[in-house]
Structure formats: C-alpha cells, structure tokens
Amino acid sequence: MTRVHDMGGRFGDGTVTPEDEDVIFHADWHPRALALTLATGALGKWNIDVSRHARECLSPTDYARFSYYEKWIAGVADMLVARGVVTREELAGMADPTSSPLAEKTLKAQQVAGVLARGGPADRPSDIVPLFAPGDGVVTRKQPENTIVPGGHTRLPAYAAGAKGRVLRLHGTHVLPDSNAHDLGEAPEPLYAVAFPASELWAHPEHPRDEVVLDLWQSYLEAP
Amino acid sequence: MPHDHSDHDHPHALLPPEPALRVKALETLLTRKGLIDPAALDEIIDTYENRIGPRNGAEVVARAWSDPDFRAALLEDATAVVAEMGFFGRQGEHMVAVENTDELHNIVVCTLCSCYPWPLLGIPPGWYKSDAYRARVVREPRKVLAEFGVELPEETAVRVWDSTAEVRYLVIPQRPAGSEGLDVDALSDLVTRDSMIGTGLAKAP
Structure with a gap:
C-alpha cells in the first residue's frame, strides 16, 4: 500500500493557480517554519530521508489538511520526540524545558551561510556495478514499496510501478533512501534517469510522444 | 479555532x-x-x-543563450558550471540542465514531496507544492500548461521530470524571437521563474 503523499496521477485535485515570482511566503509564520526546520536539521539527529519519511508518516487526514509548512513543523515535532531531543511533556508545555546536551551543535547565525553552501550531497562511492547503460530497457518493480522495511520509505511512485522504460542517463551512485530513512546505512547504489512513455503510465495519454522521467535506483529496476 | x-x-x-x-x-x-x-x-x-532566488537561474539561462561553449558545458555538467557562478549548496547539490527545443518541452515536478533547485530558483512557489500540480502534471501536462496560458505546437513532445532523487533539474527555455543582440543582463530579464520550471515560456523582448 502506498501513502497519501504519493499523489502523482491522482484525479480530483482541481486547477493549478499560477502566482507572481515575488511571492515567496504566504504567511508570517512560513519563513519561521522553514528556518526552524533547517536549524533543527543542523543538530544532526536525522538525515533528509528520515525527515521526508516523518512527513509521510502523518496520518492521511493530517497530510491532506495540513499546508506545506504545517507538514514540516509536524514532522520536526515528531522527530524531536522520536529521537529523544525533547519530551512529549515539554512539547505539550506541561514541563519546564531542560537544557539539552545537544546544545553544542546549535546552529549559530555565522554558521548559516556555510551550512547552506555545503548542503547535503547524496553521491557516494559504491561497489555496486551499474547493470544498465543509457538506451537500455528496464522495468520497475511491481510494488511501489520499501522491500527492506515493511511500510517504509521509498521513492518509487505508485504510478510508475511495474512500468517499462528506458535509461536516459546514469547519475552515478547515490544514497538509497529506502535504507537511509530507517537508519540502516546509506547503501549507495547506481541511480538512473529513466524515461517512460506516457502511454505506458496512463490510460489516456495526452500525446503519443509525451514522456515522464523519474530518477530511480538500481534496486528498483530489472531487465525487461 | x-x-x-x-x-x-x-x-x-x-x-x-x-x-x-x-x-x-x-x-x-x-x-x-x-x-x-x-x-x-x-x-x-x-x-x-533576499539573496537566493530565480534571478540566479535567469543569469545561468541568459549565459547559455549567449555563449555556445557555456551552453555545452552546462548541458554536460550543470553542477560544476553553476557552482563556478557561485550557485551551489542545499537542494542544488546535483544539478542537471535540460533544454527546450521545437521538438521537446521539459517540465519539472516532485510528485512525492516538493524537491526544487533552491540555489538557482529559491523557495518553490505555492502552486509547485500544491496537490493539484503534483498530482496532475505527470498525467496531463498539457492541461496544466494551459492553466499557465501556455499552448504547445502539436509537433512538440513533453517530457516531465519527476524529481524522485537528490538530482535537481533546471529547464533552459527557448530563446525568444527578437532577442538578437541583447546582452546577458537584458536577456536575463526575459527569463521567468516559471520558464525555468517548464510551466512558462521566456518573455518576448
């Protein structure tokens, strides 16, 4: 089973509303929520795959009704408790906050530029040999599920499960989210851009030559 | 409440x-x-x-329009090329540039969350993060384009890039007719944010 975040191809969401380029945030608390999320990430208690998984673990009801930055804040709160950084009582305002032993890692204003500039590259050396080359046909695995952890994080969307495509390019070897989101190691492996004809994915493609390209790890793919 | x-x-x-x-x-x-x-x-x-936003990407596109060697290098290794311009870091660690032509129009989405090339385009617009865009643009990109006022010729194929990994995509829109002779600064004014996501075209001069 997939989670509610996996919405590619879904019907019923209505129209898309363009907006001016100079609109960056839509409420005063949005930039604060963004900054808070980045600053807590700098504490080093989780990686980006863990944080994506935390948002995906919101109940479908919460995921659907929360706005973008509400999902971020909910994910941060859940991770802070899960990782023992704050207690439920502190979060509820029912206990006086105690100072944290993690405080030496607190992001300082003068460190922000460096932390943002470094980012979090995901390419790693790997012993896993690429099985495919650009031009090769591939088929994605039938179930859009994490094969290591039941119900775990994965980056194969349901709409592209069990689909035939062709490799456009090899991106190198990258951290595998299905492992890294569950603290099971980075498990780097070859990552490919794979193109799928729209007619392979949809019953009513708009145009015979349209395609969708996804970045997919080697363990998501088989030879056709 | x-x-x-x-x-x-x-x-x-x-x-x-x-x-x-x-x-x-x-x-x-x-x-x-x-x-x-x-x-x-x-x-x-x-x-x-105030410091990171779509004018960064517009500068990259304007240079690609102006300088064939730069364009070739950008299409070959965007990460290295934009880093030399000072654009790198969080959510832009691995960059790929994809070029629009008469035959192919590229559009970028992240159906699973809202991955976006921050160092080049800044914070994603509200619609990019919306359920409607995430759900629909992979299935009916031409209908979504119409909502942005864009209609493609029948001979142009659409390629939608779903950003499912840590690779971030920058669309190089087609250079508009009538922009011959403009310098890089003037060209960059024609490059809209939406044209670098693929939901818009560059402005006419």
Missing part, C-alpha cells in the same frame, strides 16, 4: 492547534533548551528572502 486531531499518538498533536502558534511554541521550546539560536533563523530567512 476548533481542532480535531485524527491521531493523538503523533507528538505534533501536543502543540497548539493554530499553525502560527505551533511554530512559535516550538521555537520558544527549542530556544529555551539551547537548541535554536533565533539569530540563525533570521539569517536563514534573509538568505531565502
């Missing part, structure tokens, strides 16, 4: 219901625990409100 949390097991349900108060409560708690420096939050916000 009434609030019925559907899932009381999630710790986030312990925070105040109103989003603004929820953020404030979390910031106050983490500041008291010594885990947040409010000045660092101000610095992060200033970065994305």
Whole structure:
C-alpha cells in the first residue's frame, strides 16, 4: 500500500493557480517554519530521508489538511520526540524545558551561510556495478514499496510501478533512501534517469510522444 | 479555532492547534533548551528572502543563450558550471540542465514531496507544492500548461521530470524571437521563474 503523499496521477485535485515570482511566503509564520526546520536539521539527529519519511508518516487526514509548512513543523515535532531531543511533556508545555546536551551543535547565525553552501550531497562511492547503460530497457518493480522495511520509505511512485522504460542517463551512485530513512546505512547504489512513455503510465495519454522521467535506483529496476 | 486531531499518538498533536502558534511554541521550546539560536533563523530567512532566488537561474539561462561553449558545458555538467557562478549548496547539490527545443518541452515536478533547485530558483512557489500540480502534471501536462496560458505546437513532445532523487533539474527555455543582440543582463530579464520550471515560456523582448 502506498501513502497519501504519493499523489502523482491522482484525479480530483482541481486547477493549478499560477502566482507572481515575488511571492515567496504566504504567511508570517512560513519563513519561521522553514528556518526552524533547517536549524533543527543542523543538530544532526536525522538525515533528509528520515525527515521526508516523518512527513509521510502523518496520518492521511493530517497530510491532506495540513499546508506545506504545517507538514514540516509536524514532522520536526515528531522527530524531536522520536529521537529523544525533547519530551512529549515539554512539547505539550506541561514541563519546564531542560537544557539539552545537544546544545553544542546549535546552529549559530555565522554558521548559516556555510551550512547552506555545503548542503547535503547524496553521491557516494559504491561497489555496486551499474547493470544498465543509457538506451537500455528496464522495468520497475511491481510494488511501489520499501522491500527492506515493511511500510517504509521509498521513492518509487505508485504510478510508475511495474512500468517499462528506458535509461536516459546514469547519475552515478547515490544514497538509497529506502535504507537511509530507517537508519540502516546509506547503501549507495547506481541511480538512473529513466524515461517512460506516457502511454505506458496512463490510460489516456495526452500525446503519443509525451514522456515522464523519474530518477530511480538500481534496486528498483530489472531487465525487461 | 476548533481542532480535531485524527491521531493523538503523533507528538505534533501536543502543540497548539493554530499553525502560527505551533511554530512559535516550538521555537520558544527549542530556544529555551539551547537548541535554536533565533539569530540563525533570521539569517536563514534573509538568505531565502533576499539573496537566493530565480534571478540566479535567469543569469545561468541568459549565459547559455549567449555563449555556445557555456551552453555545452552546462548541458554536460550543470553542477560544476553553476557552482563556478557561485550557485551551489542545499537542494542544488546535483544539478542537471535540460533544454527546450521545437521538438521537446521539459517540465519539472516532485510528485512525492516538493524537491526544487533552491540555489538557482529559491523557495518553490505555492502552486509547485500544491496537490493539484503534483498530482496532475505527470498525467496531463498539457492541461496544466494551459492553466499557465501556455499552448504547445502539436509537433512538440513533453517530457516531465519527476524529481524522485537528490538530482535537481533546471529547464533552459527557448530563446525568444527578437532577442538578437541583447546582452546577458537584458536577456536575463526575459527569463521567468516559471520558464525555468517548464510551466512558462521566456518573455518576448
């Protein structure tokens, strides 16, 4: 089973509303929520795959009704408790906050530029040999599920499960989210851009030559 | 505001219901625990409100339009080329540039969350993060383009890039007719944010 975040191809969401380029945030608390999320990430208690998984673990009801930055804040709160950084009582305002032993890692204003500039590259050396080359046909695995952890994080969307495509390019070897989101190691492996004809994915493609390209790890793919 | 949390097991349900108060409560708690420096939050916000935004990407596109060697290098290894221009870091660690032509129009989405090339385009617009865009653009890109006022010729194929990994895509829109002779600065004014996501075209001069 997939989670509610996996919405590619879904019907019923209505129209898309363009907006001016100079609109960056839509409420005063949005930039604060963004900054808070980045600053807590700098504490080093989780990686980006863990944080994506935390948002995906919101109940479908919460995921659907929360706005973008509400999902971020909910994910941060859940991770802070899960990782023992704050207690439920502190979060509820029912206990006086105690100072944290993690405080030496607190992001300082003068460190922000460096932390943002470094980012979090995901390419790693790997012993896993690429099985495919650009031009090769591939088929994605039938179930859009994490094969290591039941119900775990994965980056194969349901709409592209069990689909035939062709490799456009090899991106190198990258951290595998299905492992890294569950603290099971980075498990780097070859990552490919794979193109799928729209007619392979949809019953009513708009145009015979349209395609969708996804970045997919080697363990998501088989030879056709 | 009434609030019925559907899932009381999630710790986030312990925070105040109103989003603004929820953020404030979390910031106050983490500041008291010594885990947040409010000045660092101000610095992060200033970065994305004033220093990093789509004018960065527009500069890259304008140079690609002006300089064939730069364009070739950009298509070959965008990460290295834009880093030389000072554009790198969080959510732009692995960049790929894709070029629109008469035959092919590229559009970028992240159906699973909202991955986006921050160092080149800044914070994603609201619609990019919307359920409607995430759900629909992979299935009916031409209908979505129509909502942006864009209609493609029948001979142009659409390629939608779903950003499912840590690779971020920058669309190089087609250079508009009538822009011959313009310098890089003037050209960059024609490059809209949406044209670098693929939901728009570059402006006519």
